[in-house]
Amino acid sequence: MKQSENTKIETQFIQGGKNPKNQDGYVNPPVQRGSTILFERAEDLYNDDLRSYGLEGSVTHDNLTDLLSQTMGGAGCVLTPSGLNAITLVLLATLKSGDHILVSDSIYGPNRRFCDLVLKGFGVETTYYPPRISDKIEEFIKPNTKLIFLESPGSLTLEIQDVPAIVKVAQKHNIITAIDDTWSAGVFMQPLKIGVDISIQALTKYQGGHSDVLLGSVVCKDITLHNKMVAMHKNLGLGVSPEEVWLCLRGIRSMMLRIKHQDMAARKMAQYMQTRPEITQVIHPALEDSEDYAIWSRDFTGAGGLFSVYLKPELSDKVNTMLNSYQIFSMGFSWGGFESLVIDCTPQLRRNFPNKEQKGALVRYAIGLENIDDLIADLERGFEALKV
Numbered sequence: 524m525k526q527s528e529n530t531k532i533e534t535q536f537i538q539g540g541k542n543p544k545n546q547d548g549y550v551n552p553p554v555q556r557g558s559t560i561l562f563e564r565a566e567d568l569y570n571d572d573l574r575s576y577g578l579e580g581s582v583t584h585d586n587l588t589d590l591l592s593q594t595m596g597g598a599g600c601v602l603t604p605s606g607l608n609a610i611t612l613v614l615l616a617t618l619k620s621g622d623h624i625l626v627s628d629s630i631y632g633p634n635r636r637f638c639d640l641v642l643k644g645f646g647v648e649t650t651y652y653p654p655r656i657s658d659k660i661e662e663f664i665k666p667n668t669k670l671i672f673l674e675s676p677g678s679l680t681l682e683i684q685d686v687p688a689i690v691k692v693a694q695k696h697n698i699i700t701a702i703d704d705t706w707s708a709g710v711f712m713q714p715l716k717i718g719v720d721i722s723i724q725a726l727t728k729y730q731g732g733h734s735d736v737l738l739g740s741v742v743c744k745d746i747t748l749h750n751k752m753v754a755m756h757k758n759l760g761l762g763v764s765p766e767e768v769w770l771c772l773r774g775i776r777s778m779m780l781r782i783k784h785q786d787m788a789a790r791k792m793a794q795y796m797q798t799r800p801e802i803t804q805v806i807h808p809a810l811e812d813s814e815d816y817a818i819w820s821r822d823f824t825g826a827g828g829l830f831s832v833y834l835k836p837e838l839s840d841k842v843n844t845m846l847n848s849y850q851i852f853s854m855g856f857s858w859g860g861f862e863s864l865v866i867d868c869t870p871q872l873r874r875n876f877p878n879k880e881q882k883g884a885l886v887r888y889a890i891g892l893e894n895i896d897d898l899i900a901d902l903e904r905g906f907e908a909l910k911v
């Protein structure tokens with residue numbers, strides 16, 4: 524579909540990623556299942572310009588990869604069976620034995636696990652850096668540093684990183700930068716437009732939006748890096764089901780409406796949490812008194828539905844009582860779907876640079892699409908349970 528340079532992102536998510544001429548005029552693509560692709564001419568069997576096998580995707584996949592490349596300003600997109608797989612694909616495609624990688628200490632846990640177990644076994648050294656390090660990251664760079672991995676904000680402790688400052692240092696040293704940008708869904712921050720080389724999404728979250736899809740994406744700023752991703756994707760034999768892609772396409776069309784509502788609701792809930800005596804700290808970068816507000820408001824246009832709180836240390840042994848008393852917030856490890864979720868993050872926190880203050884249990888809330896008053900009443904129910 525034709526779009527001008529000024530087409531706003533909300534419109535891009537509606538108009539982009541469509542190819543009606545290839546699909547009998549229908550707005551949406553078919554779920555094109557298949558392993559075998561048939562050729563009419565023997566000369567085409569080894570023609571690299573043609574898709575030759577099911578692992579390379581289908582017209583269904585093309586709609587989503589086109590849409591994601593376009594909305595993120597990338598040269599190309601590959602889809603992976605999960606968000607975690609998008610992360611590991613980037614690590615495997617950019618690193619080799621003897622290399623060094625810098626990873627934010629606030630990184631999504633399974634990413635840390637992959638670095639500590641798999642990359643280490645392959646002879647790649649990982650150094651974790653404090654997420655708010657800014658341009659001082661230069662002090663961590665070694666002659667063999669090949670990749671700087673960012674996640675802004677970290678999905679549990681929500682520290683915002685100074686992405687432009689880190690990118691500037693990386694470019695000076697010719698180091699690739701990759702970011703897990705799932706928190707902003709690739710819309711509230713545009714990493715490739717502020718110089719990051721690779722943008723990773725767990726499409727499982729906001730894009731799928733209905734808690735029924737596992738999917739990831741890797742969008743690269745330039746074609747050389749994109750081709751590296753395509754090659755590693757092929758070498759690993761990664762295939763993505765067209766059903767998952769189709770469900771994601773269905774979800775993504777309404778994503779902007781959902782995420783803006785979740786953003787508004789989460790801010791209200793975070794403000795409510797600030798009034799509660801049971802809470803020592805609310806971590807939400809869009810709150811004006813947040814440590815990260817200045818950088819967040821410079822680099823982001825919104826915040827989505829995720830925030831965390833520290834429960835008072837003296838109440839922290841009752842965190843399970845609070846969680847068990849909720850009637851609307853369900854307990855589950857994901858986020859970005861239609862339903863509100865909560866977890867105690869404390870048992871999964873792994874840090875090389877831990878916060879020195881004893882702050883109590885860290886509880887993360889993912890706000891869904893329920894009525895806001897009902898959600899606040901549920902939070903009150905949890906605080907009442909703490910009194911018993």
Ligand SMILES: Cc1ncc(COP(=O)(O)O)c(C=O)c1O
Pocket residue numbers: 605606607608631678703705706725726727737738739856857858
């Ligand atoms: C920040 C972040 N990145 C990546 C992932 C991985 O996504 P998936 O569950 O699709 O593997 C998650 C999942 O919780 C996440 O929170």
